[in-house]
Amino acid sequence: MPADSVSQRLKAIRQQLTLLADYVDPSALEAEVAELEQVMGEPGFWDDQANAARTSAQHARASRKLDGYRTLTSDVDDLEPLAEMAQEDPDLAGELAEQIVSAERRLEALEEERLFSGRYDAGDALVTVNAGAGGTDAQDWAEMVLRMEMRWAEKRGFDVELLEVSPGEEAGIKSATFLVRGENAYGLYGAEKGVHRLVRLSPFDSANRRQTSFAGLEVAPIVEDAAEVEIDDDDLQVDTYRASGAGGQHVNKTDSAVRITHRPSGIVVQCQNERSQSSNRATAMAMLRSKLVELEEQRRQEEIAREKGEAQDVNFGSQIRSYVLHPYSMVKDHRTDHEVGDTGRVLDGDLDGFVRAYLLKQAAS
Template sequence: MPQPSTTRQSAAQRVAAIQEALGPLRASLDPDALAERVSSLEAEMQEPGFWDDNDRASRTSSEHSRASRRLETFRSLATDVEDLEGLVELADEDESMAAELDTQIASAEERVQALEMERLFSGRYDAGDALVTVNAGAGGTDAQDWAEMVLRMEMRWAEKRGFDVELLEVSPGEEAGIKSATFLAKGENAYGLYKAERGVHRLVRLSPFDAANRRQTSFAGLEVAPVVEDAAEVVIDDDDLQVDTYRASGAGGQHVNKTDSAVRITHRPTGIVVQCQNERSQSANRQTAMGMLRSKLAELEERKRQEEIAREKGDAQDVNFGSQIRSYVLHPYTMVKDHRTNVEAGNAQGVLDGDLDPFVRAELLREAGAT
């Protein structure tokens, strides 16, 4: 039977590190203020007629759920950390307790890490849902195939994190893969997390579409926009819109293939184009597409704000979200490397299957340190 990895000395050091981390977490979280906010939200939810306004009820109940969870997580962690010192002493007297000590410390370390991640989501839209768009770049059929691989990778990562995923639009490639696709990731901090994935993803491999099986470099771009719940936040002039309808392709049943139910909306002042074809009716597709447009316009304003902040700071950091962020090399060796943080992974297939957490965490920490 393997020996527990935690000696008393190393356990004490780990517990001390956890206790040290609790200080900044307590300061940033402010449990007393958070408890007051939870109470205030609960009182609001008990007001007569509260549930008559679906939008307000949804926003308030979502905030209440997030705040309650964060408060309970911190309180539970603080209580467990208080108990760890006593558990260290018990394990020193009774070796059979060592395994239990190791488990409890690991659990506390994991929760500390999760709460530290929460501190990174301070942006206006970070806590909300994300609209994720993948576009094929240079590289022809290989790039379109690569774009489909990136789409699969990003959607799998969302599912692993427990997000609800809804594919809104797919434009198939001529021979294989996709030209573009957009999906909605619904879950806590979805936008805050997906911001770390936007940019250009580069693939190097032996081309399955080349008769000579030569090495090919392909590119796919990933855009992320916050889901804007309040339509009043982004005002759109109908005169600025060009609305086109077309016959949807792909899955959707006979109805989709027989009517011009798909909708494409072009916002003339910015050139932003959105489209939706997953709904059954043209009106439903238009409504979804308008929501997508509001999200992309909100992201455009957020981008301009960040660029202005960078100029005011005299910061030379790259605020162009189209920059190359990561390379996926499948030949002559396998390696995934993030160019912003230098985080690497030898298990390229695991990354392509959605194991993105190490890359995302490192990038969020880098961004936090740069602000």
């Protein structure tokens, strides 16, 4: 690596780290970690399991962020001496290149975190995939989108739990909902919300003609405090049915699956992954609360857009991305113009480039 190139990259790393110091605020993080540790050390802390779990998770996030920043700062401090040694010893050039790339990647991740400023961005997410127009092709495409989005979550180290799947008549799925647990899950999946469009030669058409299919993706935040959302039992229609798909003999012999319709909003949620009807109902109610919070957040964004005089489309129906498999291979995000030619890589869950481009554009606007 040329000395000039190394010098420029080291300078850029140092400048970016300095800019992000205000965002990280290590002194404030240290105080937060110390305060949380004091709370966790108080007698009876674990008596309230739910509150203890939230506090512990908050402590883990703050500690991880502080440790990551400290380690990154130390590693950046070591880069310049290593660069000087590499000039005299070419055998160190490979190690230097690896250390620079590592620092740049961690800075990029830190910069990404800075983009999350919404009320629920740091929390978990409830993600629903629905087949759109296109018949069997659309249902097959919805299943592909489901796999892509779940693979992306797993690659980022998130915990993923599939809550409900409604199979298609011939292939694929009509809809599916999964829960993503991890830092900034809701903020990240907000970039995937909207309609995903597929163009390909249909494997379900005997003439093998080109087909355009659509799948919609909805995202809602997980609300820990049930008091945040008031739900009147009289507004609910609760139906039970036999669960379908994997789950053993039990789910096929009892009406354990639960579907809840919230009449005022028209929102429908269902859960069939638990063995008991009561557990499925509890999970479905949590899903309903999350979707009602998302509906209110969407209304708030629309009101802000109107006040600003912006023609901002924040509705579910906005087409965000096209996946073209024929007559050429290309995935293009229509909001940012970010493109990737390797469609297989994208469909296997490589979505970081699309999400980052969208988040940066949102932050700039």
